[in-house]
Amino acid sequence: MYSKAFAPEYQGVLGSALSVNSSYEEVLAKATEEQRRSTLGYARAGLAVAEANRRLGRVAEAERAWRDSYRAARRAGDSAAMAWALWSGGTLARQRGRLALACRWLAAAAECAERGGDRTARGYALAGLAETGRIRGDYAAVAALHEQLLAEARAHGEARHMVWALEGIAQMHRNTGSLDTALAMFEEAAEIAAGAEDARGHAWALRGIADVRSVRGETGRALSLLTRAEGICRSMRLESALAYNHKMRGNVLFRAGRYEEAREVYSGALAEFRAMEEPRGAALSRLGLVKSLARLGRSAEETEADLAELDETFRRIGLDHARAGLERFRAELGARAAAA
Template identity: 80%
Template structure:
């Protein structure tokens, strides 16, 4: 299988950048490339939007994808328009605006199909699938995940294979099919490593650590997360790093190490706030509440915080997370 590619780096940027390029390098080369032509302006704007999104610079990412879309529209390039909308939809999901994410991603898929850009269509559909998955709508998106995995395997697109495997594995993990989830996370980690996809490898290691932890392998899980953390830091993957730290909290919580878990969740919470990612922020808050409950915080205080979190998850549209709140509150009942 070929090395992982980054199709969001298009035109001349495609040969100048790799999936593991630093975001500082992406921003520098893309800004320079914007001077070339209208279409190159659109393509470079996409790269700038994605680099800023992954660094948590929401306003800069929003400006860049919109400028990319407008330039692509003036150039009459449906594919470039689709990629810009994909970036906008991905940013909207990251910011917890899930209905808007579905709107932009659906429009991206339609434009990509009209323009004959198979990869852009696949990424847009993947974005829709992931949006449904993080909401907990597994029945609605499982088939789409499987379809996208089959397409990625057919074309040998390592990065997309890794994404699809991780998404399907997460659904299996959340429904208790741990053997299947572990096998798929491990396959994703191996493919990502062989394809030199550092970001995909870090996310896959996080998934492996999660399942290993559920089965009692605390030490192994923390080692895996430390390995993934080093990748996140070296590539400045701020969002992935925050989710890594939240997972460290999960692992420590399951092991009954509540004070350490509280510290990990608190750190993750600050990181999510810094990059303005409300989903991760709310999940970290849930971890903090659960840890404090186990350390003896008053039930009335914990109950009030859980009520607030349930309303937050309901507002964002995170059905699975809301169910976790309800399950924990039910477990507190005498």
Template identity: 70%
Template sequence: MYTKAFAPEYQGALTALSVNSSLADVLAKGTEQLRAAERSGSAGDVARAGLAVAEANRRLGRIREADRAWKASYRSARTATDESAMAWALWSGGTLARQRGRLPLARRLLSHAAELGDRGGDVLARGYSLAGMAETGRIEGDYASVHRLHEQLLAEARERGEARHTVWALEGIAQMHRNTGSYDTALAMFEEAAGIARGADDQRGLAWALRGIADVLSVRGEAPERALELLSEGEAICRRMKLTSALAYNHKMRANVFFRSGRYRQAREVYEQALAEFEGMNEPRGAALSRLGLLKSLARLGRCPAQTAADLHRLRRTLGGTGLRHTRDMVDKALAELPGTPEPVTASAAPEERYERADATSGAGR
């Protein structure tokens, strides 16, 4: 039996906020509470209100505001010597770093957040931080090292009856199965996640699960219209809650469905829309995937193969130092499928995978 979904990142005076609260409402109420906490002089209250402000801004794609907010929350938590609040602030910072494509920084912040959550006795802060580390590894394509952590976190969430975290873990494991071709297993896990999310009223988790189901149906060549219906249901949730990033990924998946069913003009239009959305929120992974889909659509619409190959090589080079191995492999596959296009003379070999060294002043923790 799962409890009704809740949002542990909405803390202090904001615990009454629902996991399904509009992000615009969260930002407004969080900012109001933050100002009140600043007037009262309570560093702990400032940290917890600032966390909600940081998360609302991050999910709305307001990167600079989110970056300032999580760092301010961490400083206040440190002033209050509140390890739990410090852990949550670093969790927010690590999640933002991952969203921005700064994966080594994300791992460091999330690792420190998990340690603080453990020391502070905050089971959820520890769990969410470990989940962030697992998701970072999954995005990098390092499935071997993070699959066991995903399974561990799923077991812990099931034992607690914590619906939202169970849904997250199921979706993460399902995505790895989908990416490695185990479509039946992936579909079953996405459907289980959707059922738990519906029962627990976790609308955000439901939107991501619907996207996953649509993806598997589409990639198996089945029921494209059903896949589009599921994406429309998910899009309505994203718009209602103003889930900017989730909405962009929903649009990218809609374009994928169009592409796989041979509707290349529609795919091109929606890839262009998703690309603009990802670039607007400075989310490099989503932008790279949308650009790849756009280039493949243009190629199917008759664009010069040599131009397409040159653009694909350029995209591959931009991915060289990001750690997004799965995305880079997808570019390689697209190049291999493009006939008669040797690598342009001007294209240098992709650099060896390297990890960006984050500025030590950018904060410690997710």
């Protein structure tokens, strides 16, 4: 069993005033008002300000807010509040493609949470470390941690963390070819998220289901699922999730051989990621765009120049799985050229 999803990053009086599905403009308004009340209240409300801005794609505002929250928590001597601020900073660093820095802040967050006796903050920090490793493609190092966190979430009935862990494990199965397992886990995540009224988790789970359905050739069903997820993202103004939804739509169209449509969608996603200064999403969208243009007849020389630049970008960010996909496309281009 599990309870309704809740947002522990909304702390103090904000915890009772806001829900996991509160609009981020409402979060910002209430948190800004709460910051005026006390030093510790400032730290807790600053965390909400940081998270709302991060999810709206306002990275400069998010950076200032989490650092302000951390400094206020440190002045108040509250290790748990320091841990939450560091978790927010680490999550923002990962969103910006600074994966090594993300690991540094998240490890510090886990240490502070341990010292402050905040089990939830520690779980979120460890989850952040696991997700960062998964994004890098280091599945061997983080698979066990994902499973551990899923078991802890089930034991405590924490729906939001169950959804996160299921989606992360499912993504690893999908990327390693275990599509049946991936689909089952994404579908369980979607069911739990819907039951717990976790709209954001539900949108991400629908995106994962669409991805697997697309790989199986179910293009129409995949696009329908992405449309449902897009509606959630728009209603909650989940800017980053919306951009990743669009990038996935490009993937679905590309797999279906609809290259001109894919090119258009990838171009839009690239613009969205660049606007919010999210280099990982931008690089992945650009790879999709380069692949689409190659299928539409772009020269081999221009394609290879872009692939070489993207390979360096993936290496710098630390996206090993994306680099492997790029190399597969290179090999495919070489095989086609040889056959021609």
